[in-house]
Amino acid sequence: MMPEPLILALDQGTTSTRAIVFDAKGAPLAEAGRPLEQFYPNDGWVEHDAEEIFAASVAVLREALAKSGRAIEDVAAIGITNQRETVVIWDKASGKPIHRAIVWQDRRTAPTCERLRAAGREAQVTDITGLLLDPYFSGTKIAWILGQVEGARARAEAGELLAGTMDSWVIWNLTGGKVHATDATNASRTMLFDLKAQAWSDEMLEMLDVPRALLPTVLDCAGDYGRTAPELLGRAIPIRGVAGDQQAALMGQGCIRAGEMKATYGTGCFMLVNTGEHLAPSRSRLLTTVAARLGGRATYALEGSIFIAGAALQWVNEGLGVPGGGAGVEKLAQTAREDHGVVLVPAFTGLGAPWWDANARGGLFGMTRDTGLAEIAHAAFDACALQTRDLIEAMRADAPGAFGRDVELRIDGGMSRSAWFSQRLADLTGVAVGRATYMETTALGAALFAGLGAGVYASVEEAAAARPSTERMEPALSSHGREAAYARWLDAVARVKTTA
Secondary structure: OOOOOEEEEEEEOOOEEEEEEEEOOOOEEEEEEEEOOOEOOOOOOOEEOHHHHHHHHHHHHHHHHHHHOOOHHHEEEEEEEEOOOOEEEEEOOOOOEOOOEEOOOOOOOHHHHHHHHHOOOHHHHHHHHOOOOOOOOHHHHHHHHHHHOOOHHHHHHOOOEEEEEHHHHHHHHHOOOOOOEEEHHHHOOOOOEEOOOOEEOHHHHHHHOOOHHHOOEEEOOEOOOOEOOHHHHOOOOEEEEEEEHHHHHHHHOOOOOOOOEEEEEOOOEEEEEEEEOOOOOOOOOOEEEEEEEEOOEEEEEEEEEEOOOHHHHHHHHHHOOOOOHHHHHHHHHOOOOOOOOOEEEOOEOEEOOOOOEOOOOOEEEOOOOOOOHHHHHHHHHHHHHHHHHHHHHHHHHHOHHHOOOOOEEEEEOHHHHOHHHHHHHHHHHOOEEEEEOOOOHHHHHHHHHHHHHOOOOOOHHHHHOOOOOEEEEOOOOOHHHHHHHHHHHHHHHHHHOOOO
């Protein structure tokens, strides 16, 4: 009898690179990881060593497979997911980067974005790419490297250099330089990709002065990305799935139909709602992005980001001296008075979607003489839930047809480990919450795409069915209580905003 096929997932993240071996049922069998060094050469600049990333990728793939105790012949395919928007340019002949990778968090290209915005170009950018003019995205990073490294732009135009996000870099190296490719989800985050045409945009390439010769071929999320060089892992293994981290998590949560949505709660929060084949332009300054592309057909998503989620609990823990980490903050929060009325707006680094106010700063409102640390801790958890409601309301306004009657928000990430917070989230959003029983949904999504590409699954529905079960929480708070809490939140947000 043939052994059950395995899928090897590589999760190349911002702070670590990890590999997980999954079986065809979506169960994890073994994993390995390596931390990733961060470089901060100037204020607001963040860089990675791309060569370190590739070395760690090979190491964790080997280690995870060894830990599984299974033969390499059992691996049907590799799936790759990655930190989106982080980009590197390298020499096509030598394979050496010409500059460190510039990380998605990096802000060095803010002046470029401001110049283009002042010239009235943002509406064009949004219409073509679904994105806002922001240094977050890859295009201005590529342009910066080409402008700063001597001779780089001329070499790029001559076809001597290649550029890509971390998926492209890893694929090119894993295949021994034979494949220069990315998937549609990563391409859609570069600010160089036309969402409607599903191709690199001539207008954006001209606007940012980026030569087309640099860029990878754009493939489906479940596609043929070549095979690994045999000497790296012991045999040539097909690479059959690729997706950016948030889109991989969307797949890992089984959000393959319009109206299905997920939120990942870490330091901040990324939330996406699948809008199906409907490309929904956002009037609420959300991002329109590719959810997945399969069989040449793209499905889309609206995405919103919350800058401060778990970081608010860290502030209570470290800044206010509440011991015990996040668990200690939660234990204290549960002792707060039910009617305390305290609102924390954690705009420590500005407000994200849908407000987009970089100059807003945090505020604490509604305090009385008997307000204590418990009430502030409770308000920190509520802030995460109320910011999520902001995004849900914006998504409903932008894509009303995507929201059915039985809406469920599927959640993962560190904060989702708390059943208490998960219930509070349901209460304050008025939406049922599905809490993942397995948290590594990003790596799982990459594995499911790879399994689909390798024929382990016959359809996207079969692949999505391999995800673990969720624990569902229904809203228990009265509508009156929910709306009163949201009214207090909106009033507090209005007080910290610096823009109309």
